[in-house]
Amino acid sequence: MSESPYNTPESTLNEEHDFDLMEVAIGDNNTNYYIRYLENAGEDSWTPSWHWPAFFVTSGWLLYRKLWLAWFLYFFALPVALIFAGVITVALGETFGAIAQTVISLVCYFVLMPMFANALYARKLRRLVATAAVHSDNREKRIQWLATHGGTSLIWMVVLIFPVVIGILAAVALPAYQDYIISSNTAKVISHYEESARYVENELGNVKSSIVMGTETLANFQATRDSAQWVADLNLEGLIAPGGGPAFATTVDHQVGIVGVVATGSVMDDPITYQVTITRPAYGDFSEQPVAARVVHWVDI
16 A cells, blocks of 8 residues: 655655755745745754744735645634633633733734744645655656645635725725615605605595585594504505604604604694694604604695
8 A cells, every 4th residue: 555645754854954845845935034944943843933924914924835724723723722711711710811811812823823933834844845755756746746735825815805805895885885775765764754744635635525525524534533543544555664664653763764643633623623743753864853744734735
């Protein structure tokens, strides 16, 4: 059975010191910087140093250098571990636990990672060179293999820059969309308000005509045309308020955008005092304006 190419046999360890192959594995960017680190670190796998890209843009640097597992652990596993550590430290006391978790987080993200980023990358380079030796005894093929599996990746642009672009677009589009929604809902409130006023005026005119023709009486009208009946008639069309629910109610609702319809007075008084008040809610563009109301008087129809 052939040996796994991901193992590192003893016979290939000397390839780790072939800096020409290391340069191929690194790629064209900052090659000399990493070669100097490898030369200074020697056999020590975890020689500390400071790496500014890993400090400022850790996630992007890990993806750029194809440190996939390290990126996954940094982006997903480390936060989970810190949360778990926070649960443990909180058990020791809320104040001490919060301080301890903060210190652990800062040390892990902004001290340990940039301090050992070069060492982490150096281990990957040594592993790549050793694995290339397993794949082939031919140096040219090793170089081709390292050029393919080493180098850098532009996936960091997708992972880091794409969300930034989306965020910028959202920052521009979201307010515009919110303005559109507010304007649309405001127009709906105006439509409900004006439509209800027209309906009441027309209905009172029809009732007056029916009384003149003898098919309706003032007493019957007074008994049946209270606020609840007006609201029920207006809601028959199924109009919906901007915030949901029927568009009309006996009490105006400024939060939801419900138009208030209230009948007061009596057609049996002398003089007649019956009137219907339609109140426009302070909703949408009207939220900062005084509440408007339209009163339809029986005597004015």
